Amino acid sequence: MEGQSTTHDLDIRDDIVIKRYRSWDRREPHREWRALSVLAEYAPGLAPTPVRADVDGDPPMIVMSRMPGTPLRGTTMTEEQTVALAEALTKVHSAVPTEVVRTIQPAAWGPAAAVDKARLWAEKQPDLGTDPRVADAYALGTAWLASADPDHLTTNPMPPTLGSSDNNSANYLWNAAEGRVHIVDWEDSGQSDRAFEIAELIEHISHIDDFSDREGILDHIHLDNQEIVRVRDFRRVLALGWFLMLGPAGPFASRNPPDTLAKQADRILCLFG
Template sequence: MTAGRCTHSLDIRDDVVVKRYASWGRGEPRREWVALTLLAQHAPDLAPAPVESLLEARPPMIVMSRLPGHDLRGEHATDEQITAMATALNQLHQIPARVVENVEPAPWGPAGAVCKTRAWADKQPDLGDDPLVREAFRAGAAWLDSIAPDKLTVNPLPPVLGLADGNRANYLWSSHERRVRLIDWEDSGRSDRAFELGEVCEHISRLDGTLDAAQLLEHLEMGAGEAERVHDFRRLIALGWFLQLGPSGPAKPHNPVGAVKRQAERILELLG
C-alpha cells in the first residue's frame, strides 16, 4: 500500500521485456523471478515467461516474454473483462498449497495492513472539513478499534501465491484473445487469498475507472466463511487508502479529483 513508489524501468522489445530495478531492498528481483518460474510450471501463460535473470547485477534485471494487450488501469471494466479477471485469479489460486508453502511470505499482507492502518488512524490525519469525510473517519476508526481487524491476521485457509498489490495496472487485457494475464510480480509471495481479493477490489486504482467488485466476486470460487473475510479485508484496505488521501497524505499527488469524498462514500458503504 505504498503510494507513488517508482520501482523499475522497462525496455520493451519485439518479443521480450527487460526489467531493471530501481530498488531491491525487499528482494523484488528475486521475488519476481521466483514467481515467474513457479507460474511457468503451474499456471503457464498466466504471466510472462521467465527468460533470463541477472539478480546480482547492479541494478538487478530480469528478462521475460512480452505479452500482448494493455493494462486495465483507467478502464471502465466491461462484463467480459471482469469475467476474464476472475478466470485469471481462479487459475492463480489453484496452484497447490504444498507448492505455495515453500514460497517466502509477501512483504505486504494482513498483519502489516492492520498495523499500518491503525497507526495512520492514530495520527488523526488531516482529511479536510467535509462532514461526510469526517463521518467516514469516525466510523472507520471505530471499526479499527474493534476485534474484527485482529481476526484477519490469522489465515484459516491454505495460502496462495499473490501479487500483494491490487493495482489494476497489473491486469493485462488482450482484446484479441479475450483474456487477462497478470504482470509485475516484484512484491509477490505467499499470501492470504481473502487479502488478495480485498486488494483487487479496493486498491486506489479503482478511482481511475470503474470495476464492479461485487460482480468480480460473484465469479470467484470461495469456500464457507471466506466471503465475510474478503469483505473485512475490503474495509481494511479501503480505510488504509482513505487515511493517506488527505492534503498532506502520501497519496495526495496522485489523487483523482474528488478522491477523498469518493473514498469516504466507499468506507461508509462497506461499513454499512
C-alpha cells in the same frame, strides 16, 4: 503494494521485456523470478515467461516474455473482461500446489502489514477536512479499527496461495484476441492470503481511475461463508488505509483527483453499511 513510486526501468522490445530494478531491499528480483518460474510451470500463459536473469547483479535484471494486451486501469470493464479477470485470479490462487506455495517467502504486503498500517494512520488523526460524510466515515472506520475485529484477519485459516501483492489494475492486461487476462509485475509477490488478494484488487486506489467497479469479480469467484466475511473485512482495512492517507497533508492527496477523498469516504460508508 501501497506505494506509487517507480521501482524499476523497463526496456520493452518486440517479444521480450528487460526489467532492471532501482531498489531491491525487499528482494524484488528474487521474488519476481520465483513467481514467474512457478507460474510458467503450473499456470503457463497467465504471466510473463521467465527467459534469463541476474537477480544478484547491480542492478539486478530479469528478462521475460512480453505479454499481449492493454491495462484494465482506467477502463469500463465489460462482462467478458470481468469474467476473465475472475478466472485469472482463480487460476493464480489455485494452480500452484499448496506444498509449493509454502516454499515461497511471504509476500511483501499482506494482512498484518495492512492492519498495522491502517491503525498507524488512524493514530495520527490526520486532517481530513470538514466534509460531514468524510467525518462520518472517519468515525465509523477508526472505531472499527480500534476493535478486536481486524486482529482476526492476521491469521489465515485457509491454505496459503501465491499472490502478486500489488493489485493495481494496471498490472492486469486484457488480451482481446484470446479473451483472457494476463498478470504482470510480480516483484512483491509471495505466499499470501486469497481473501486478502481479492480484497486488495477491489480496493486498490487505482479504482479511482476506473469506470467500472472491480467488485463485479465477486459474482464469478466461489467463496464460502467464511471467505465472504474475510474479503469484506479486508476490504474495510484496505479502503480505510487509503482513506486515511488522502487528507490534505497525506502522501497521496496530490496524486489523485480533488474529489478522491469524498469518493473514498462514500466507499467506507458503503462497506460499513
